[in-house]
Amino acid sequence: MVVRLHRITSAFLLFPFIRYSRQNSFPAMGALEIEADNTHLQRKRALYDSLDEKFEIQKETYRGQQYSQIYFARLHHMRTLLYSLLPNWIPHPPVCTVLGLEEAKECIIVGTLYKHMKLKPTILDEYSKERSVVPLVKPHNFMQPDDHLVLEDESGRVKLGGTVILPSKYVRRRQICCFVSGIRVGSNMSNPLQFQLLVDHITGHLGDVKVKLRIEQERSIAVQIVHVVIAGNSVEIPNGLLNGQNLGSKEQSTLSLPIKELDILLTQIVAGLSVDIMPGPADPANFSLPQQPLHGCLFPGSSAYKTFRSCTNPHSFDLDDIRFLETSGQNIDDLVKYSEATYKLEFMERTLRWRHLAPTAPNTLGCYPFIDRDPFLLDTCPHVYFNGNQNRYKTRLLTGPEGRSVRLISIPNFCEAGVAVVLNMRNLECHALSFGTQFGT
Numbered sequence: 293m294v295v296r297l298h299r300i301t302s303a304f305l306l307f308p309f310i311r312y313s314r315q316n317s318f319p320a321m322g323a324l325e326i327e328a329d330n331t332h333l334q335r336k337r338a339l340y341d342s343l344d345e346k347f348e349i350q351k352e353t354y355r356g357q358q359y360s361q362i363y364f365a366r367l368h369h370m371r372t373l374l375y376s377l378l379p380n381w382i383p384h385p386p387v388c389t390v391l392g393l394e395e396a397k398e399c400i401i402v403g404t405l406y407k408h409m410k411l412k413p414t415i416l417d418e419y420s421k422e423r424s425v426v427p428l429v430k431p432h433n434f435m436q437p438d439d440h441l442v443l444e445d446e447s448g449r450v451k452l453g454g455t456v457i458l459p460s461k462y463v464r465r466r467q468i469c470c471f472v473s474g475i476r477v478g479s480n481m482s483n484p485l486q487f488q489l490l491v492d493h494i495t496g497h498l499g500d501v502k503v504k505l506r507i508e509q510e511r512s513i514a515v516q517i518v519h520v521v522i523a524g525n526s527v528e529i530p531n532g533l534l535n536g537q538n539l540g541s542k543e544q545s546t547l548s549l550p551i552k553e554l555d556i557l558l559t560q561i562v563a564g565l566s567v568d569i570m571p572g573p574a575d576p577a578n579f580s581l582p583q584q585p586l587h588g589c590l591f592p593g594s595s596a597y598k599t600f601r602s603c604t605n606p607h608s609f610d611l612d613d614i615r616f617l618e619t620s621g622q623n624i625d626d627l628v629k630y631s632e633a634t635y636k637l638e639f640m641e642r643t644l645r646w647r648h649l650a651p652t653a654p655n656t657l658g659c660y661p662f663i664d665r666d667p668f669l670l671d672t673c674p675h676v677y678f679n680g681n682q683n684r685y686k687t688r689l690l691t692g693p694e695g696r697s698v699r700l701i702s703i704p705n706f707c708e709a710g711v712a713v714v715l716n717m718r719n720l721e722c723h724a725l726s727f728g729t730q731f732g733t
Contacts, residue, residue: 335565336467338518338612338717346667347582347604349660357661359654363404366666367445370647371402391447403445407630409434412656434629468516469611470494472712473523473620473680474705476574477557478550481707482528489727490712491560494520517714519611520561523680523703524572524620527554551576551590558600559593566599570607572620572681580658581622581650582606582667606649608674614717617674621681623650626657637688640679640700644670644690676715678703685711687722 378385378400386399393399411434441452472490476482492498496514527550539547561567571577571586578584585602588595595602603609606619627639630652643649649668653659659668673692678701686702699720704711710727 335515336518338467339610340519340566341610342601342603343608343610343615344604346665347606347608349582349584352660352662354661357663359659359661361663362654362659362661362666365662365664366648366669367402367404369666369669373647374402389447390443390445390450393450401443401445403443403449406442406444406449406655407439408442409436409439409630411436412630433632435632467518467612467717468513469616469676469715469717470517470520470712471523471618471678471680471701471703471715472520472706473572473682473703474525474707475522475554476525476528476705476707477554478530479528479707483707483710484553486710486727487557487706490706490725491557493725493727494561495564517565518717520565520567521607521616521618522558522567522569523607523618523678524570524605525574525681525705526569526572527551527576528574529576555591555593558591559597562594562597562600564599566601567594568601568603568607568609570603570605570618570620570680572605573622577605580660581653582660583620606668612717614676615672615674616676616678617649617670618676618678618680619649621679622657623653623668624679624682626650626652630656635686636679636682636702637686637700640677640702641688641690644673644677644698673698675699675720676701678713681705684709685713685724687713689720 375387378387382400386397388399388401390401390403393401413434442449443452444450475487477484477487489498494514494517496511498514529547529550558567558569569586569591571583573579575583575586576590577586583605585604588602591600591602594600606617606623608615608617610616623643624636624639627642628636631639633639633642643651647670648666649670650657650659653668654661673696675697676699678699680703682702682704684702685704688700690698690700692698697720699715699722701713701715701722703713706712712725712727713722714725715722
């Protein structure tokens with residue numbers, strides 16, 4: 293962060309259906325043949341390149357290190373980047389450290405920004421004899437008027453005050469990418485028929501058998517889908533079984549049933565096109581970020597196909613030169629607790645401008661204690677940035693000073709909203725698919 297200091301101051305009708313918020317016609321491009329109702333679908337293909345290497349924990353060794361190293365790595369990376377950009381903003385930038393500050397003298401400091409919040413939960417409260425009895429302002433937010441910002445570097449720290457100076461400035465294909473999150477197979481809110489409708493739509497098996505034109509329309513859209521991303525919280529394990537005791541054969545069968553059901557559904561999709569599945573906070577994966585891929589043994593049916601990929605969270609990949617960046621929602625959900633915004637899309641935009649996916653890690657968001665790198669730093673700007681397991685569907689198209697466009701997408705929980713999202717890779721237009729399973733009498 294660069295701070296200029298002037299003064300230090302202390303949808304459901306009669307039958308199951310799909311509703312498109314908008315439809316586009318897409319010309320045929322294609323390659324992969326799949327069979328459906330004695331006909332062949334010419335499904336399109338797209339060149340895929342995974343960029344998850346920096347989120348994978350393979351050669352890292354935990355030797356009891358704390359989180360100071362990741363803060364130093366983050367500060368060094370951002371300071372090098374910002375120092376290279378300073379001449380574009382100010383001809384002769386007066387750079388100094390916190391210890392070298394002089395009152396009433398304009399200067400530029402690059403440091404780590406810390407927000408002091410009295411209501412923020414801390415592990416020390418569990419051992420303190422004088423625990424605070426002040427109630428929280430909101431159960432999901434820990435802000436209060438007395439909060440203040442502190443800027444620190446290797447030399448010291450300083451409390452910030454005054455006015456913040458904001459920075460003055462900071463496609464071509466017709467394939468479709470489909471995003472879904474929060475399926476939660478095994479939960480009380482999960483509707484198997486609802487997700488099966490999505491599977492049938494993706495695979496080209498959905499449509500009124502009495503209306504041939506309707507079937508052709510559905511399949512003409514289905515063949516445009518070249519890739520599917522499942523962004524976390526795919527299953528829900530019964531909490532009552534996870535009590536630390538040994539499980540009997542019946543309990544083990546109950547515990548594995550949601551994963552088996554998910555594997556059966558995924559096998560239908562990966563037989564025709566590629567699928568990326570990411571872990572989420574409710575999935576059987578490690579808690580701290582970056583979450584590592586779900587083990588292939590959980591998906592014996594799906595993992596037999598080369599089109600099935602178990603990925604990290606966060607997840608990044610290139611699809612025909614379109615760069616995608618996504619998380620399962622933990623980074624944005626944690627920011628909501630300690631800051632304010634009208635919509636979560638604003639937090640997503642801030643993480644892009646800050647060039648950091650998880651600015652609250654490791655302070656309030658769990659992450660691995662990396663020593664010499666911070667994998668959440670953003671070196672390049674994605675074309676598409678989406679966040680899974682949110683309350684509602686929202687999207688926004690950002691345009692940078694050089695004309696670079698970034699599509700922000702908030703993906704809702706499918707088990708609650710019944711909504712998946714499709715993206716036109718040609719122009720980054722984004723639309724929602726709503727699936728309903730209510731029947732009339």
